[in-house]
Amino acid sequence: MSALQGTPLPDASPPAVSRVDRATAAAPPRRAPRGTVVATTLLIALLLVPFTPLVLASVSQGYFFPQVIPETFSARAWRLVLDPAGGAWTALGATVRIALTVTALSLVIAIPAGRTLGTRTFRGKRAVELVLLAPVLVPTIAVAIGIHVVFIRLGLAGGTLGVVLVHLVPALPYVVLLSAGVFANAALGLEEQARSLGASPWRRFVHVTVPLVGPGLAVAGLFGFLVSWGQYALTLVIGGGQVVTLPILLFSTASGGDVAVTAATALFHGAPAVLLLVVTSRVLGGSGLTTFGGVR
Amino acid sequence: MTAIVLEGVTHDYGATRALDHVSLEVGSGTVTALLGPSGCGKTTALKVIAGLVSPTRGRVRLGDRDVTDVPAERRDAVMVFQDHRLFPYLTAVDNVAFGLRMRGVGARQRRARAAEALERVGLGGLGDRRPDALSGGQQQRVALARALVLEPRVLLLDEPLASLDTHLRDDLRALILEIHREHDLTTVVVTHDREEATVLADEIALLFDGRVHQHGAPRSFFERPRSARSARFFGAVNLLPATASSTAANSTGPDGAAAGSIGPSSAGSDLRLDTPFGAIDGVPGAVGSGAAWVTIRPERVVVDPAADRVDVHRVEGRVVAASFLGDRTRAVVDVDGTEVTVDVHDDALIDAGPGRSVRLGLPINALWTIPRESSAPQPEARPADPPRGP
Numbered sequence: 001m002s003a004l005q006g007t008p009l010p011d012a013s014p015p016a017v018s019r020v021d022r023a024t025a026a027a028p029p030r031r032a033p034r035g036t037v038v039a040t041t042l043l044i045a046l047l048l049v050p051f052t053p054l055v056l057a058s059v060s061q062g063y064f065f066p067q068v069i070p071e072t073f074s075a076r077a078w079r080l081v082l083d084p085a086g087g088a089w090t091a092l093g094a095t096v097r098i099a100l101t102v103t104a105l106s107l108v109i110a111i112p113a114g115r116t117l118g119t120r121t122f123r124g125k126r127a128v129e130l131v132l133l134a135p136v137l138v139p140t141i142a143v144a145i146g147i148h149v150v151f152i153r154l155g156l157a158g159g160t161l162g163v164v165l166v167h168l169v170p171a172l173p174y175v176v177l178l179s180a181g182v183f184a185n186a187a188l189g190l191e192e193q194a195r196s197l198g199a200s201p202w203r204r205f206v207h208v209t210v211p212l213v214g215p216g217l218a219v220a221g222l223f224g225f226l227v228s229w230g231q232y233a234l235t236l237v238i239g240g241g242q243v244v245t246l247p248i249l250l251f252s253t254a255s256g257g258d259v260a261v262t263a264a265t266a267l268f269h270g271a272p273a274v275l276l277l278v279v280t281s282r283v284l285g286g287s288g289l290t291t292f293g294g295v296r
Numbered sequence: 297m298t299a300i301v302l303e304g305v306t307h308d309y310g311a312t313r314a315l316d317h318v319s320l321e322v323g324s325g326t327v328t329a330l331l332g333p334s335g336c337g338k339t340t341a342l343k344v345i346a347g348l349v350s351p352t353r354g355r356v357r358l359g360d361r362d363v364t365d366v367p368a369e370r371r372d373a374v375m376v377f378q379d380h381r382l383f384p385y386l387t388a389v390d391n392v393a394f395g396l397r398m399r400g401v402g403a404r405q406r407r408a409r410a411a412e413a414l415e416r417v418g419l420g421g422l423g424d425r426r427p428d429a430l431s432g433g434q435q436q437r438v439a440l441a442r443a444l445v446l447e448p449r450v451l452l453l454d455e456p457l458a459s460l461d462t463h464l465r466d467d468l469r470a471l472i473l474e475i476h477r478e479h480d481l482t483t484v485v486v487t488h489d490r491e492e493a494t495v496l497a498d499e500i501a502l503l504f505d506g507r508v509h510q511h512g513a514p515r516s517f518f519e520r521p522r523s524a525r526s527a528r529f530f531g532a533v534n535l536l537p538a539t540a541s542s543t544a545a546n547s548t549g550p551d552g553a554a555a556g557s558i559g560p561s562s563a564g565s566d567l568r569l570d571t572p573f574g575a576i577d578g579v580p581g582a583v584g585s586g587a588a589w590v591t592i593r594p595e596r597v598v599v600d601p602a603a604d605r606v607d608v609h610r611v612e613g614r615v616v617a618a619s620f621l622g623d624r625t626r627a628v629v630d631v632d633g634t635e636v637t638v639d640v641h642d643d644a645l646i647d648a649g650p651g652r653s654v655r656l657g658l659p660i661n662a663l664w665t666i667p668r669e670s671s672a673p674q675p676e677a678r679p680a681d682p683p684r685g686p
Contacts, residue, residue, distance in 0.1 A: 193381040195368045196346050196440065196452075197395035211385045253474070 001109025012208050051270070057263035077260035080267055087249055088178045088268055095229060095245040095269075098160060101226040102167045107176040110166075110218040110220060119188060132176055135169045143169065151238055165237045167228040175224040182216030212236040215284045229273050297359075299324040299450060299482035300345055305354030307340055315351065316506040324359075325480045327473075329487055329497035333529075338486045342452050345484060346375040357444040358450060369398075373450035374443040376433060380435040380460055382427035389423030389437050395446045413445040414438070415534040416662075417471060433464040437471070443682075444475060451476075453485045457492060469496060489532055490517075502526060522582055523666055524589055533637040534597075535589040538569040540665055542585055567665055573611045573632045576658075581665025588665045592658055594626065594639040601657030608657030611636075615652050629654060 057063050058077050059072030081088045117125065135143070147166055148157060156162035194208045232247040239248070246269040254262045298549045300322035307315040314337045322328045326550055343349035344356060347368030356364045363371050374395070382391050389410045396406035405598065415424050417437040436456065446626040456472065457465040460479065473496065476483050487493050493500050494514040501511045509521040520663055521527035524535055567583065569576045569590055601608045613631035 145310055187375065187381070187384070189379070190383060193375075193377060194383075194398075196348060196373075196392070197446065198369045198398040199394075200369055202396055207397075208383065211383075261604075278468040296441050 020168065030157060036269065044287050051267075054266055055262045057259050058267055059078075060260055063259055077258070077264040080261055081264040087244065088246075088265065089245045091244050091249040092272075094160070094243060095247075096246070098164055098243075099225045099228040101164045102171050103175075103225045105164070106168055106224040107179075107221050108181040108219065109172060110175040110224075111217065113176050114181075114220070115183045117176070118180035118183030118185075129177075130243070132173050134175050140170060141233050143236070144197045147258070148237050155237055158240040160239075160243055161244075162238045163235050163243045166234045167203045167231055170231065171227040174227060178220035178223055179217060182213050182220060186212045186216070186230040189214075218284065222276065225276070245250055297324045298322065299326075299359060300484065301355075301357040302341070302344065303355040303357070305341070305356065307337075307344060307349060308352045309340075313506055316356070318503075318506070318508055320501055320508055320511065322383065322482060322484060323499040324482055326498040327476055327483045327485060327496055327623075329485045329493035329500045330503060331490060331493040331500050331529075332503035332509075334488060336503040337424050337502050341503070341507075342375065342454055342484060342486045345450065347371045348375065351502060357492075367666055370450050373452055374446055374448040375454065375457060378455040380427070380432075380439045380440075382430075382435055382438055384427050386426075387423060387584060388419065388425050388427070388430065388530055389439055391427070391438055392442045392445050394442060399446075409445055411439070413441040416444070416475070417441045419648055428523045433460055436460065437539075440468075440472070440475075444479075445480070447483065450485045451481050453483065455486055455488070458487070458489070472496065486562070489557045491508065499671050502529065508535060510565070518593065520580075520582065520664055521591065521666060527591055527666060529575075532591050533594055534592050534656075536571060536573075536634050536636065538571040538582050538588045538590045538665065539568045539667065540579075540581065540585055540588040542567060558611050569663075569665065574609065574635050576660065576663070577611045578660055579663045579665055580661070583665045583667045587668040589668050591666060592636075592662050593638045593666050595624070596659060596662035597636065597638045598657035598659065599638065599644065600655055601641055605657060608659050611656050613654060613656060615654055616652055617650060623682065631656065 014282070056070055058074065059073050061072040061074035061076065063070040080086060116122075117129065144166065147169070151157040151162050151166070154163065190212060191204050191208050194204045199207060230247060232251060235243060235245050236250055236251075239245075241248075246265075250262070250265050250269050253265045258260070298321045300320070302318050302320040303317045305315055306313070316337075318337070318341060320341075330341055331337050341478055343359075344351050347356075347363065347366060347597070351364070354364075355362060358371060358373060364641065382388075383394065386394065387409060392410035393401075393406040396409060401409070406469070411423055414420055417435060417440055419437050419441070422430065422434065426439070436459070440456070453472070457468055460468060469492070472483070472485075475481065485493070487496075490499045494517075496515060499512065499621055500501050500514050500517060502509045502517065504525060508524050510517065512520075517526060517530045517534075521530060521532065527535065567579045567581050567588075569579050571590065576590075581588065581590075598605075598608060601610060613629040613636065616628040616630050616635065618625060618627035620643065624641055625643055626639070627638045628638045629638055636656065
């Protein structure tokens with residue numbers, strides 16, 4: 001049930017704070033070779049295939065192992081999940097609120113931190129990078145237990161604020177290190193050039209910095225959003241069942257044993273994230289999800 | 297009238313001193329080159345003028361206004377960087393219009409003026425292209441147009457030709473000079489290339505280790521270098537050992553390098569030189585008494601001087617090697633143990649072949665004496681070591 005988690009979580013470790021080879025990055029766009037097209041199609045198929053039984057299950061009435069297609073279809077599960085009185089919409093609201101707050105907070109931290117990490121060298125920079133990566137390397141649940149004890153004392157356990165703060169732990173490494181990559185690749189000499197052409201600090205920010213690093217930072221923020229969106233263990237430990245986000249709802253539904261409702265809930269959780277990903281990559285157009293900032 | 301004045305400008309990057317008490321005046325409407333090897337502080341000096349670097353100490357004036365504390369965006373000096381620095385998300389015409397936009401010029405007018413400026417640098421019709429669809433030379437032209445459209449009082453060019461191919465370089469150099477003439481624009485060019493500086497500039501400031509080592513017309517660097525370092529940077533090949541003593545009362549002091557007496561005005565210094573190839577009287581130089589180099593450009597050495605010439609020092613030597621360089625023949629002649637490089641415009645020396653003896657004349661007024669470093673880079677003065685430029 002790998003698709004239960006729903007969100008395309010970034011499994012790959014975040015990119016190290018190093019400059020992408022400029023020559024490669026600056027190369028004019030070329031038509032992708034056939035091999036690349038095949039590989040990309042396979043990759044997309046691999047991501048989408050697990051959703052297919054999920055979709056089928058969500059509209060089924062009894063869907064058991066040897067069957068490829070359910071015998072009877074029913075909208076029962078979806079009616080239940082989408083019922084305005086049901087818990088799904090409340091959970092969606094909570095998840096969106098928490099994820100947006102996490103995104104905003106992590107960007108506020110990541111923009112100055114990423115700029116420093118991406119453009120300067122200083123003593124102990126490697127150590128800072130390692131500490132930033134630590135939440136990705138250390139099992140979250142082990143940390144969560146410790147944080148829980150501290151948060152109980154601080155009165156943060158069982159509340160939305162506590163959940164937001166604990167989501168920052170896994171989100172920040174991605175957002176900060178992606179931002180660092182954005183700034184390392186952005187041609188910040190352009191700010192200097194704009195200055196010489198008469199641009200005030202505010203105009204430099206609006207006319208140079210934003211167009212230069214905006215798309216990249218949007219991607220970094222998206223990662224923060226998605227990390228928060230898919231968070232289960234941390235929300236459960238710190239929220240203590242009081243804060244019901246979609247993953248929490250999904251797990252409790254799954255343990256209820258109703259396959260159709262579980263599948264519908266999983267899709268209800270997964271679809272917005274996928275949608276957001278698609279919309280973002282569309283809006284960013286040519287700059288895509290893997291190239292950041294204005295190169296050159 | 298002076299357009300730019302640097303007064304005792306010092307700048308430290310952390311513990312590194314990039315500029316060390318640099319004082320410089322740039323005449324209005326002139327082209328001045330800041331020349332020097334990499335790391336000599338020339339780009340920092342340019343950024344200090346632009347306002348992109350605040351000097352640790354010292355003052356900067358543009359015209360009669362002290363701009364030391366005026367930020368770059370409010371100075372009337374625009375810098376064009378070596379790497380073009382075009383905004384990748386703007387078309388060529390919008391790049392050129394950027395500065396006008398910052399000055400609040402309306403969209404229609406600024407696009408018209410930008411198009412005009414693009415036309416001027418020979419890129420009419422390419423205005424709608426993004427920078428990545430332009431070649432390196434075209435990008436540099438856009439960068440130039442972007443500065444020119446602002447009609448700044450001072451144009452600052454950082455290695456404008458360094459990243460270009462040879463033929464593009466010639467074109468752009470001509471364009472820079474044309475534009476300079478049209479607008480009478482005070483221009484400062486940073487370069488590490490002595491030929492570029494010589495061709496472009498009215499005056500050259502040669503920087504070594506964050507200091508202005510010599511400042512003057514390009515010709516003076518060839519004919520009246522201040523030091524062996526200066527001479528070598530300008531490709532001097534003949535640094536011949538000598539001991540100087542003052543014959544007139546205008547001694548500049550025992551170390552000879554006393555400040556203030558440098559440059560074309562000091563040409564009157566009247567020295568007696570003792571050299572391995574005889575004593576010479578009345579030689580000009582930037583030196584007092586003591587160890588010296590006497591320099592002469594290879595093309596000024598006369599082969600077989602006419603018997604009645606009195607303004608030459610006559611020596612005899614043997615040809616060591618000769619090679620044909622296309623427009624001239626370069627020969628190395630051993631004169632009493634000192635090697636003298638000679639350029640001539642016929643093949644006589646090649647025909648003479650190695651080992652043949654030859655008579656040379658060193659015109660007194662083509663000689664120039666400079667101090668010999670007491671702590672020379674080479675532990676022992678080796679006059680045979682061809683002192684080539686970098």
